[in-house]
Structure formats: structure tokens, C-alpha cells
Amino acid sequence: xxxxxxxxxxxxxxxxxxxxxxxxxxxxxxxxxxxxxxxxxxxxxxxxxxxxxxxxxxxxxxxxxxxxxxxxxxxxxxxxxxxxxxxxxxxxxxxxxxxxxxxxxxxxxxxxxxxxxxxxxxxxxxxxxxxxxxxxxxxxxxxxxxxxxxxxxxxxxxxxxxxxxxxxxxxxxxxxxxxxxxxxxxxxxxxxxxxxxxxxxxxxxxxxxxxxxxxxxxxxxxxxxxxxxxxxxxxxxxxxxxxxxxxxxxxxxxxxxxxxxxxxxxxxxxxx
Amino acid sequence: xxxxxxxxxxxxxxxxxxxxxxxxxxxxxxxxxxxxxxxxxxxxxxxxxxxxxxxxxxxxxxxxxxxxxxxxxxxxxxxxxxxxxxxxxxxxxxxxxxxxxxxxxxxxxxxxxxxxxxxxxxxxxxxxxxxxxxxxxxxxxxxxxxxxxxxxxxxxxxxxxxxxxxxxxxxxxxxxxxxxxxxxxxxxxxxxxxxxxxxxxxxxxxxxxxxxxxxxxxxxxxxxxxxxxxxxxxxxxxxxxxxxxxxxxxxxxxxxxxxxxxxxxxxxxxxxxxxxxxxxxxxxxxxxxxxxxxxxxxxxxxxxxxxxxxxxxxxxxxxxxxxxxxxxxxxxxxxxxxxxxxxxxxxxxxxxxxxxxxxxxxxxxxxxxxxxxxxxxxxxxxxxxxxxxxxxxxxxxxxxxxxxxxxxxxxxxxxxxxxxxxxxxx
Amino acid sequence: xxxxxxxxxxxxxxxxxxxxxxxxxxxxxxxxxxxxxxxxxxxxxxxxxxxxxxxxxxxxxxxxxxxxxxxxxxxxxxxxxxxxxxxxxxxxxxxxxxxxxxxxxxxxxxxxxxxxxxxxxxxxxxxxxxxxxxxxxxxxxxxxxxxxxxxxxxxxxxxxxxxxxxxxxxxxxxxxxxxxxxxxxxxxxxxxxxxxxxxxxxxxxxxxxxxxxxxxxxxxxxxxxxxxxxxxxxxxxxxxxxxxxxxxxxxxxxxxxxxxxxxxxxxxxxxxxxxxxxxxxx
Numbered sequence: 006x007x008x009x010x011x012x013x014x015x016x017x018x019x020x021x022x023x024x025x026x027x028x029x030x031x032x033x034x035x036x037x038x039x040x041x042x043x044x045x046x047x048x049x050x051x052x053x054x055x056x057x058x059x060x061x062x063x064x065x066x067x068x069x070x071x072x073x074x075x076x077x078x079x080x081x082x083x084x085x086x087x088x089x090x091x092x093x094x095x096x097x098x099x100x101x102x103x104x105x106x107x108x109x110x111x112x113x114x115x116x117x118x119x120x121x122x123x124x125x126x127x128x129x130x131x132x133x134x135x136x137x138x139x140x141x142x143x144x145x146x147x148x149x150x151x152x153x154x155x156x157x158x159x160x161x162x163x164x165x166x167x168x169x170x171x172x173x174x175x176x177x178x179x180x181x182x183x184x185x186x187x188x189x190x191x192x193x194x195x196x197x198x199x200x201x202x203x204x205x206x207x208x209x210x211x212x213x214x215x216x217x218x219x220x221x222x223x224x225x226x227x228x229x230x231x232x233x234x235x236x237x238x239x240x241x242x243x244x245x246x247x248x249x250x251x252x253x254x255x256x257x258x259x260x261x262x263x264x265x266x267x268x269x270x271x272x273x274x275x276x277x
Numbered sequence: 278x279x280x281x282x283x284x285x286x287x288x289x290x291x292x293x294x295x296x297x298x299x300x301x302x303x304x305x306x307x308x309x310x311x312x313x314x315x316x317x318x319x320x321x322x323x324x325x326x327x328x329x330x331x332x333x334x335x336x337x338x339x340x341x342x343x344x345x346x347x348x349x350x351x352x353x354x355x356x357x358x359x360x361x362x363x364x365x366x367x368x369x370x371x372x373x374x375x376x377x378x379x380x381x382x383x384x385x386x387x388x389x390x391x392x393x394x395x396x397x398x399x400x401x402x403x404x405x406x407x408x409x410x411x412x413x414x415x416x417x418x419x420x421x422x423x424x425x426x427x428x429x430x431x432x433x434x435x436x437x438x439x440x441x442x443x444x445x446x447x448x449x450x451x452x453x454x455x456x457x458x459x460x461x462x463x464x465x466x467x468x469x470x471x472x473x474x475x476x477x478x479x480x481x482x483x484x485x486x487x488x489x490x491x492x493x494x495x496x497x498x499x500x501x502x503x504x505x506x507x508x509x510x511x512x513x514x515x516x517x518x519x520x521x522x523x524x525x526x527x528x529x530x531x532x533x534x535x536x537x538x539x540x541x542x543x544x545x546x547x548x549x550x551x552x553x554x555x556x557x558x559x560x561x562x563x564x565x566x567x568x569x570x571x572x573x574x575x576x577x578x579x580x581x582x583x584x585x586x587x588x589x590x591x592x593x594x595x596x597x598x599x600x601x602x603x604x605x606x607x608x609x610x611x612x613x614x615x616x617x618x619x620x621x622x623x624x625x626x627x628x629x630x631x632x633x634x635x636x637x638x639x640x641x642x643x644x645x646x647x648x649x650x651x652x653x654x655x656x657x658x659x660x661x662x663x664x665x666x667x668x669x670x671x672x673x674x675x676x677x678x679x680x681x682x683x684x685x686x687x688x689x690x691x692x693x694x695x696x697x698x699x700x701x702x703x
Numbered sequence: 704x705x706x707x708x709x710x711x712x713x714x715x716x717x718x719x720x721x722x723x724x725x726x727x728x729x730x731x732x733x734x735x736x737x738x739x740x741x742x743x744x745x746x747x748x749x750x751x752x753x754x755x756x757x758x759x760x761x762x763x764x765x766x767x768x769x770x771x772x773x774x775x776x777x778x779x780x781x782x783x784x785x786x787x788x789x790x791x792x793x794x795x796x797x798x799x800x801x802x803x804x805x806x807x808x809x810x811x812x813x814x815x816x817x818x819x820x821x822x823x824x825x826x827x828x829x830x831x832x833x834x835x836x837x838x839x840x841x842x843x844x845x846x847x848x849x850x851x852x853x854x855x856x857x858x859x860x861x862x863x864x865x866x867x868x869x870x871x872x873x874x875x876x877x878x879x880x881x882x883x884x885x886x887x888x889x890x891x892x893x894x895x896x897x898x899x900x901x902x903x904x905x906x907x908x909x910x911x912x913x914x915x916x917x918x919x920x921x922x923x924x925x926x927x928x929x930x931x932x933x934x935x936x937x938x939x940x941x942x943x944x945x946x947x948x949x950x951x952x953x954x955x956x957x958x959x960x961x962x963x964x965x966x967x968x969x970x971x972x973x974x975x976x977x978x979x980x981x982x983x984x985x
Contacts, residue, residue, distance in 0.1 A: 022786060026800050032815035032861060033803070035825055039818050044541065048522040050839055051828035067314065094718045101714035111974055113715055115967060120726050121918045122966030123733075124939045127946060127959040130344050131729035137352030154726050157718060158918075162911040163870060169907050170877030204873050207805075208866070215808030217925070222344055225305065225335055225356045231808060235338070241313040242537055243518055250814040257806030265799045340947025369950060454838065463932040463944075509822060509841035512932040522823050524839060647949035655756045658933075662845060 033254055039247030040064060047243045067248045076233035079145040080214060083229050086149035087156055087213035088206045094153065095160025096202060100190075102161065103168035117158045125155075129222040136223055143225050151219040156209035163208065167201035168194070207264050214257065304332040304578040307345075308361035310411075310565050311599060312336040319598045328585050330578045332359070339366050343644070346374040350571065358573035359582055360407075364397055364564045367407050369644040371400035375568040378405040381580050388587055389606030398566055401641045401687075407566030408583050411592065411601035413532045414562050415469065416623035418516070418539065418548045423448060423456070423526035434626050436552040438478065438498050441527075445505035448526060458507045458525030461657070464514035466531050468650035471657065473561025473636040474529075475499060478554030482693040483636060484700045487652075487678055488671040495554060496660050496667050503661050511662070520546070531563065532620045536600040543615035548623035550630055557634035559692075560627050564638065565601065634692055641687030652678045675702050737956030748953040752961070755954075761936040767852070768927075768937070769920040772859045776916055777909065779860065780867035784875055785897060798872070805865035813929025816858035820930065845934040855935060858926045863919065867912045874908025875901070910977040917973070918966045938962050 039047055043060055046052075067073070098117070102110055132151065133142065141147030171194055179189035220232035234249045241249070311320050321334050335357075337345065342362060349355050350373045360367070360375070367375065382395065382405040394409040419433075426447040427433065431440040445457035461467040472483050479495030480486035507513075507525050516528035517538040528535065529551060539546055550558060567586060569579045585591060592603035597613060600620050609621060627633060642649050656674045659665040682699045689700035740747040752758055787798055804812070819825045822841040830836040842850045878901065886896045902909075924939040938958060946955035 018786070018789070022790070022797060025783060025786075026797065028861070029800055029803055032812075032819060033807075035818045036811070036815045039814075044521070048823065050523070050823045051831045052823070052825050053828075054825070090721075094721055097714040098718040101711035105711035107708070107711040110711070113719065114974065115970060116722060116727075117718070118914060118918055118970050119730075119963060119967065120722065121915070121922065122963045122970075123726075123730060124922060124924075124942045124959050124962060127733055127942060127952075127955050128726075128729045130348055130952070131732045132725070133344065133348030134351045135729070137348060137354050142348075142352075142354070143356055150725055154722065157722065158915065161718065162915060163873065166870070166874055166907040166911045167877070170874065200876070201873050204869055207869075211806045214806070215810075217808065217810060221338065221341055222348075225307065225345070226333060231810065235810065241315070245314055246814055247818070250811040253811040254807050257808075258803050261802050261806045262799060265795060265802075338947075340943075343950065344946075461933075463928065507841070508844040508846045511845060511934050512841075512843055514932075522839075524822055524841075644950035647947075648951060651949055658756060 033258070036247055036250050036254060039244060040251040042244070044242065044244045047247070064248050064251070067245065067252065072228065072233060073230070073252075076228045076230045079148075079224075079227050080230040082145040083148045083152060083220070084210045084213040086146060087152040088209045090149065090153040091156040091160040091209040092202060092206055095157050095205065096164045096198075099161045099164025100168050102165040104173070114161070117161050120154050121158050125151075125218050129219065132219075133222055142223060143227050145224075145227060145229065148220050148223050148229060149213065151223060152213040152216055153209075155216060155219075156212045159208040159212065160205045163201065163205045164198070167198055167205075171197050203264065207261075210260065211257065214260070215253075302331070302575070302578075304330055304358045304575050304582055305356055306332045306334045306359040306361065306579075306582065307337050307342070307357040308334065309337055309339045309342050309363065309366050310361050310601075312338075316599050320595075323598050324586075324591060324594060328582060330581045330585070332578075332582055339363075342366055343369050346370050346570065350374045353572070355570050355572045355574055357570045358575045359579040360568045360570055361410060361565060362568075364407075364566060364638045365646050367566055367568055368400055368642065368646055370568065371402055371406045372643070374571055375400075375406045376571045376573065376576065378408060378569060378580075378583075381405070381408060381569075381583055384580075384584065385587055388589070390587070390604050394564060394604055397564060397638070397640065407568035408587060409604040410565045410567045410586060411595060411599075412562055412564050412604050413601050414560060414624055414627065415466070415473065415530060415551060416532050416535065416548050416620065416627065417527065417529050417551055418520060418535045418546050418619075418623075419527040420520065420523075421545055421547060424547065426451060433547065433549045435558075435630065435632075436549065438502070438552045438554050441552045442498070442502040442505065445502065445527065449505045455505050455507045456524070456526040457502070457505055458513055458516055458519050458528045459510045460513050460516050460528075460530045460534065461511045462514040466534070467657070468653050469531075469561055469563075470529060471653040472639070472650075474551050474559040475554070477559030477634045477636045477692050478552070478556055481556035481634070484678065484682060484689060485693045485696075485703050487702050488675040489703065491555070492671060493667050496656070496671070498554075499657075500661050500667075532624065533600050536616055536620065539616035539619050540614070543619055546619065548619045550623060550627035553630075553632050557632040558627070558630050559634045559636055561636040561638065564604070636692050637690045639687070640690045642681070642685050645681050645685050648681050649678070652681065678702050733956045734960055736952055737960050739953060748951075748957040751951075751954050752957045755941070757936040757941055761938045761941045764852075764935055765921060765923070765938045768856060768859065768923060769917060771856050772863075772923075773913065773916050773920050775856075775860055776864045776867050777912060779864050780871050780912070783864075783868050784871040785901070787872065788875065801868060802865050804862050805869060807862060809862060809925035810929070812858055812862040813926045816854065816861070816926070817929055820854045843930055843932075843934065848934075851931050851935055855927050855930050858930060859920070859923060862926065863916065867916060870908050870912040870915075871905060874905050878904045906977060910973060913977070914970050914973050917969045921962055921966050921969070938965075 041060060041064065043062065102114065136142040136147045141150065175193050176189045179193045180186065184192060215231060217231045217235045220229040221235055224232060231253065234253060311317050317334060317336055325332050325334055339362070346357070346360070349357065360370070385408065390409050395405070398405055398407045398409055400406040426444060428440050428443040428447065431444070445455070448456050459467060459470060475495050476483045476486065476492065480489050480491040486492055507519065509519070509524065513519055515534040516525065516530035517535050519525040520528050520535070520538040521541060551560060552558070567583050569576055573579055587605055589603065589605055589607035592605055593607050593610065596602050596609065597617055600617055602621070602624070613621065639646060639649055652674050656670055659670045660667050679702045682702065686699045688698065689696040693700060737748050738744055738746070783801055787794060790797055820842055822839040827836055827839055842854060844851065882900050882904070883896055886900050891899065922939050923937055924943065927935055927937050928940055939962060942955045942958035942962065945951050945958060
């Protein structure tokens with residue numbers, strides 16, 4: 006806490022914090038209300054901010070639907086592979102962009118960004134054909150490849166700004182002390198970069214976890230959770246959709262909670 | 278728990294090359310119909326579980342169906358055996374993704390599937406491409422609260438468009454809310470309202486009469502009615518939701534998209550046929566069919582499943598569970614659930630109306646079906662929502678319609694009078 | 704160290720090969736498709752796109768949304784990031800909550816805001832309780848375009864500010880604390896410290912965040928679709944409609960090419976305007 010803050014300023018400060026907390030949490034709370042309140046709550050007017058009746062029936066019915074468990078597992082597989090691939094491909098490229106001035110750097114950056122600039126729906130057909138040919142169709146691994154294309158710009162850009170922030174002198178000092186560039190990288194740069202890499206991994210995971218379209222087109226039976234929910238939800242009654250929405254939100258919230266250590270180490274370092 | 282799921286994920290990865298699952302002997306049944314969780318679950322439990330063939334029922338968004346089937350066809354490797362979809366959704370698949378089913382059709386000759394439906398199932402190719410599976414149509418539903426505002430002398434089972442407008446206007450006047458609703462949202466089926474209801478009712482045609490003086494009248498009437506239509510109509514995909522929410526008191530939609538409301542409170546609603554215009558009471562039956570994917574991994578199983586699904590007993594069961602009605606000869610039993618009975622009564626009233634004017638689904642448009650719908654939806658948007666001059670819009674959109682018809686060379690279908698070549702836009 | 708010119712190329716090679724196979728190849732196939740007309744090369748698909756009813760609206764809406772949403776997100780995230788720096792106890796909890804939307808899909812975000820903004824939704828319930836409304840009132844229609852726009856912008860800001868926040872927080876942790884302390888010793892006000900120390904040092908992170916968010920904003924679709932349906936056409940939405948409903952891949956590909964072109968230009972501008980000369984980096 007900054008000791009210089011006057012009580013009035015402190016009050017203002019914490020009010021703003023509280024408002025922003027509420028801003029984030031309120032919509033999630035309302036989805037939960039829709040999910041647990043059932044049909045009656047969805048059509049209630051005027052609505053109350055507290056549930057009139059809580060029932061887990063809708064959620065339970067939803068979870069019992071065939072295929073949810075399998076879809077969940079597929080989502081985890083796809084996300085895990087996406088994390089590994091995008092960090093493995095993205096971090097070296099980010100390092101190159103941060104440390105070297107080379108011809109084609111901007112062109113490469115553009116190429117990477119283009120992957121996010123082109124609507125996936127349109128690429129789906131040629132991609133699906135290719136995937137069927139090489140046997141990656143209808144598997145979480147194929148979905149992960151596609152998701153890596155989407156996660157790569159994040160990996161490259163975030164690692165680039167990360168490596169740019171790590172003073173080059175540290176590396177050069179290590180060279181002076183007899184480390185090879187590779188050793189210097191792993192002994193000096195890597196430990197500093199680790200939290201940022203974790204953030205990259207988190208991005209990758211989240212992108213894969215939430216992606217719907219490619220996952221729907223590239224799978225039939227081995228659906229990921231989002232693809233499964235999309236097929237199931239888009240035309241279901243509202244309360245079912247809220248139940249599905251909550252099912253999508255909760256793992257993400259738990260995930261961010263699980264990796265908060267990393268997010269906080271990102272923070273902790275500055276306290277050195 | 279977390280660690281275990283990660284382990285499981287790892288194991289899954291190691292197994293990645295062998296993704297072909299043990300269940301691959303099942304018939305993979307891909308359907309754009311019965312997608313809502315509850316309906317899919319009913320189909321799986323009540324109908325597919327007791328079937329003679331094991332199957333995996335997978336649902337798919339209509340727009341993904343073509344992408345997937347084409348991709349599988351181009352790559353020459355099939356996952357899907359049986360496809361269930363609407364007539365219009367199966368049409369684009371006819372050329373490269375659906376197997377000829379003349380053998381299956383011959384086997385089912387004694388089921389009493391009407392000849393005209395079987396003909397539709399050929400998708401203009403001369404060979405059977407799908408077997409009709411189930412049918413439905415569009416009806417109107419109103420909350421009982423709306424009945425007191427019904428114009429004097431109006432028979433709810435024989436409404437005219439003018440009476441519908443007066444009814445909606447009366448409701449607006451007394452409740453200060455616009456409570457007539459149409460499914461004009463992005464996933465709503467509004468285009469069918471124009472093709473199967475408004476146009477046939479006002480002009481007696483769909484394509485030939487597109488820019489006729491009668492069409493101009495029809496659009497003007499719709500525009501006048503729209504002043505009393507719930508403004509959120511352009512976001513409604515399924516009218517059951519605004520009905521249940523009480524936002525809308527009178528609604529037009531596909532019967533399956535009203536079922537939830539009817540099921541939730543059958544006592545609250547009345548159902549009745551769509552209104553009539555100067556040329557009659559347009560109505561459009563909707564057909565879903567079952568096709569077998571070309572190169573299906575389990576064609577025999579899929580054929581067996583088609584045979585099972587078109588047994589009269591299965592079809593009646595399906596009607597009771599979902600509100601889609603039989604295409605085979607089968608008497609609806611008296612003990613139908615109340616919601617299904619409500620739906621059936623409106624359908625019956627529509628079919629037996631003296632002024633009924635049947636519109637077929639567009640035939641022979643292939644993958645231009647979407648652009649065909651777009652002509653009507655764009656006209657709607659320009660005339661009703663953007664207030665453009667009706668004549669100008671119809672003349673401009675007629676050019677687009679002509680382009681679609683010429684590109685596909687599709688001959689006219691009922692209610693338009695038959696044509697030799699591509700159906701002309703007069 | 705002897706400079707080895709091939710090192711950076713070696714480092715980017717895996718990513719380039721990967722993108723070549725999984726992105727460029729299908730991309731080229733698609734672009735070819737957009738230029739295919741009846742009997743050879745033609746711009747017919749592009750002409751069709753330009754002449755389409757919704758084209759002008761979609762273009763305008765996409766730009767408006769990007770112009771409103773991206774700056775607000777950057778500003779809000781900067782505010783949150785600097786606030787985080789001043790929180791002592793409870794910082795972990797606050798950061799966690801603020802980052803939650805990062806993990807929420809646009810599908811779910813659209814639903815959440817639908818619950819709030821639909822005519823019998825929470826917003827109207829509150830307005831009703833305050834006596835400002837006499838009953839359910841639809842906001843998400845084209846008769847109320849301003850509210851519809853604000854609603855969509857709010858939902859986008861809610862959903863995607865967290866990603867900017869994380870990028871900025873990750874960038875801030877690399878700013879040596881001593882810089883700020885030194886500035887404080889010299890009597891700089893918090894605002895001056897922010898302007899003169901934090902902001903310049905954060906430039907690479909801000910550049911990354913801006914580029915990513917802008918490109919993603921041009922791609923906005925699911926939330927818009929969930930809230931406004933057809934009432935608020937955007938470019939990607941039109942591409943989806945042409946691909947899915949209209950079954951016309953050529954026009955869809957033309958839309959896709961246009962979106963890509965716009966994103967490319969925007970990225971190019973950012974790379975130029977926010978260039979950080981390498982020598983300037985520590």
C-alpha cells in the first residue's frame with residue numbers, strides 16, 4: 006500500500022477497485038442464476054438479483070447428457086497439445102524478434118498476425134480436407150494443430166516483448182563468464198522469462214479451450230467441450246444455454262485460479 | 278484429481294495415432310435435426326437405443342453439414358454413414374456426398390410414403406437420394422390472453438392477413454406493447470414465411486410473381502402489419518422463447534420451434550393456421566430426410582436403421598416425443614401428449630382448410646438455396662425495416678432472383694405454374 | 704561474439720514451416736477461390752460483396768466497434784494494471800478476479816450479456832425497480848441502434864480487457880522498481896511517473912496488446928451475433944453468412960480477404976508508429 010494516500014483518496018481507490026471487481030463478477034453471477042433458476046427464472050419479470058429457487062436439476066440433467074465427459078477430456082488434450090506446440094514454436098521466434106535485427110522480421114510478424122486476421126470459418130474446408138487425408142480429422146490432436154495456429158501470434162508477441170524486457174547485458178555478462186549463448190540463455194534468460202512463458206502458456210490454453218468453430222468442423226465424434234456445447238446449445242432453450250454457459254465459464258475460472266501462482270509470480274518478480 | 282486428468286490427457290496423447298475407436302462398428306448418424314439437448318436425448322433413449330443397429334447420434338449445425346460432408350468426400354474418407362437433415366440441407370449434398378438409395382426405397386415400398394415426397398427425395402437427380410423421415414409445417418400459436426382482442430367476427434381457424442393486423446393492432450392499443458412475433462432472427466426461419474405463406478397467399482406464386490402488382494400489395498400489407506410486430510422479432514430465432522417470456526402473444530413459426538412453449542403450458546395456448554390472403558391460405562410442409570453418405574463405412578447398418586426409423590410404430594413414437602409427424606401411413610393415436618395434440622390440430626386445420634394453397638420446398642436450387650432465401654430476406658429488410666420504395670426494391674431484387682434461377686436452371690415448382698427451362702421471374 | 708546471420712532465421716524456421724503448412728496453404732487456396740468466377744479469373748465475387756445490402760453497414764459497424772472498444776480496453780487495462788501496483792493485501796485476489804474474463808469464451812460472454820440486456824433482462828429489471836421503465840423494453844433491435852451498439856461494445860470490453868491486462872502486467876514486472884523510486888526522489892507526481900517512466904517503458908507491451916486486440920476486434924463476431932443477431936452486421940459475420948447460409952464460398956472468401964487486408968494495414972501502422980528502436984532497449 007502506498008502510505009502517501011490520504012484517507013479520501015484511499016476510499017476512492019478502493020471504491021474503484023470494488024466497482025471493477027463487480028463489473029467482472031456480476032455477469033458471471035447472472036449466468037449462474039440463469040443456469041440454476043431453470044425455465045421459470047429465465048422468464049421471470051422483473052428479475053431479482055437473488056435466485057427465487059435453486060435447483061441443480063438443470064445442471065445435473067445437462068451433465069448427464071451423453072458425451073459431455075468425453076468432450077471434456079478432448080478439450081483438455083487439445084489444450085495441452087496447443088500449449089506445448091505454441092510455446093515450443095513461438096518462444097524461439099519471439100526471442101529472434103527481440104534480440105536480432107534481421108531482414109524479414111516485420112514480414113514474419115505480419116505473417117504471424119495474419120493467422121488471427123483471417124476468419125477461420127473460411128479456412129475450414131481446405132483444412133478439413135487436408136486433415137482427413139493425413140488422418141488428423143476427428144481427433145483432438147488435429148484440433149490442437151489448428152489451435153496452435155491461433156495461439157502462435159500470442160506466443161510470439163508476448164515472448165518478444167518479454168525478451169525485449171530482459172536486459173541484453175545480463176546475457177552478455179554470462180558470455181563473458183564463459184557460458185555459451187545456449188547456456189547463457191537457459192541459465193540467465195530462461196529463469197527470468199519463465200513467468201512470462203507461463204502467461205504465454207495460459208493464453209494458449211485459454212484460446213484452445215474456448216475455440217468453437219475449428220473444433221466443430223474438424224471433429225465429428227471426438228468433439229471438444231465447446232464444439233459439443235455449440236452443437237447442443239445453439240438452439241436449446243435459454244435456461245439450458247445458461248447451464249451450458251456456466252459449464253464453459255466454471256472450468257475457465259478454476260483454471261485461472263489454478264495458474265494464479267504463475268500470474269502472481271509475474272508480479273512478484275518486480276518486488277525483488 | 279487435477280493430476281489424474283493430466284495423466285489421462287497424457288495417455289490420450291500417446292494413444293493419438295490409434296484414434297479409430299472400438300465403437301467404429303456403430304452407425305454414425307449425423308443429424309441437423311433434433312439438435313436441442315432434450316430432443317436429442319429423447320431420440321437416443323426412446324428410439325435409437327431399442328433399434329436393431331447400434332448407432333452414435335451426432336448433431337451438427339446446418340451450415341457445418343455441407344462443409345463436413347464435402348471435406349470428407351473430397352478426401353475420400355468417410356466417418357459418417359447416415360445423414361438426417363431437412364430437404365433443403367440435403368440438396369447441396371446430392372451431387373457428391375449422397376449415395377443412391379433406390380434399393381432402400383424399393384424395400385420400403387409398402388410403408389405408404391406419399392409418392393410426391395419420394396419424388397422430392399430424388400433431389401432432381403433421377404435416383405433416390407434420401408428417404409423421407411419426418412415432416413412438420415409452420416403454424417401460429419397465441420396465448421389465451423390475446424383472444425379477447427380478436428377482431429369481432431374473426432374465426433381464428435380462418436384468419437385473413439387483415440384480421441391478423443387488426444388483432445395485433447388491438448393488442449398494441451390496449452396493452453401498449455407490440456406482441457405479434459415472427460422468427461426473423463439470424464437462425465429464424467423467416468424466409469420460409471415469405472416463400473410458403475406471404476407470397477402464395479397474395480400472389481399465388483413464389484418466383485414467377487416475385488415483382489407482380491399483387492406482390493407489391495402483399496409487401497405493403499406486411500409493412501402495415503409490422504407496425505404492430507414486436508421490434509425484437511429480428512432477434513427471435515425460436516418463437517417458443519418470447520411466447521414463454523410473455524414478450525409475444527401471437528407467433529408464427531415452425532411447429533417444432535413452438536413445442537417447448539406448448540409443452541410447458543398446453544393450457545395457455547391456442548394453435549391455428551397461418552392467415553390467408555387474396556389468393557388463398559399459403560402453407561409449406563417441411564420434410565426431413567435420411568440419406569446415406571457415399572462411401573459410408575457402414576452402409577448396411579445405415580440402411581437397416583432407415584428401415585427401423587420408417588416403421589409406423591417408430592414414427593408414431595417420434596411424433597409423441599418430438600412433434601415431428603410421420604411420413605408413412607400411420608394413424609395418430611388418441612392419447613397423444615397435449616402439446617403434440619395442439620400442434621396436430623393446427624396442422625390438421627391447415628391441411629383441410631378450403632382455401633389451402635400448398636407450396637413445395639424449393640426444388641433444384643442446389644447450393645443456391647441460401648442465395649434464394651437471401652433475395653426474400655433482403656427484400657424484407659429493405660422494404661419493411663429500411664422503408665425503401667417497394668417497387669424499386671422488387672425490381673432490383675428480381676434481378677438477383679433471376680440470376681439464381683438462371684444459374685441453377687431450376688424449373689418452377691408448385692405453386693408457380695410449371696416451366697420448361699429455368700423458372701422465369703415475370 | 705561473431706554475428707551469425709542465420710541464427711534468427713533458424714529460430715523462426717519452425718514457426719514459419721508450421722504456418723506455411725497449416726495456414727498459408729489453405730489461405731492461398733481460399734484466395735484463389737475468391738478470384739474464381741465463371742470461366743476463369745474474375746472479380747465477380749468482390750463486386751458481389753461490394754454491392755451487397757449489408758456490406759456498407761458491416762464495414763462501418765466493424766470500424767466503429769474497433770475504434771471504440773480497443774482504446775477503452777487499453778485505457779481500462781492500464782488503469783487496472785497501475786492500480787494493481789498500489790494494492791498491498793488482497794492483490795492476488797483482485798488480480799485473479801480481474802483476469803477471469805480472459806478465460807471466458809465469446810459464446811459464454813454473449814450469453815451473459817444477453818441475460819442482462821434482453822427485454823426481460825436484469826438491466827430492465829433494475830430500471831423498472833427505479834421507476835424509469837413501465838415494462839419490458841427491447842434494446843437489442845435496430846430501432847434502438849445506439850443502445851444496441853453500446854451493449855455490444857460493453858460486452859466486448861468486459862470479455863477482452865483481461866487479455867490486455869495480463870500483457871501489460873507481464874510487461875510492467877520487467878520495469879525496474881528503481882526507476883519509479885528515482886523519479887519519486889526527484890519529486891515527480893504519480894501522474895508524471897506514469898507518463899514519463901511507466902508508459903514509455905511499457906511501449907513494447909502496449910504495442911503487442913494494441914496489435915492483438917485490433918486484429919481480434921476486426922474479427923469480432925460471436926458476441927455481436929449473440930446480442931444483435933442480424934441487427935448489427937459485422938464483416939466476419941457476413942463472411943459466415945455467405946459461407947454457411949448462402950453457400951457461396953467465393954463471396955465469403957472475398958470478405959475474408961478484405962478483413963485480412965484491413966488487419967494487415969492496421970498492424971503495419973502500429974509497427975511503424977510504435978516502433979521501438981532496438982538500440983533504445985536496455
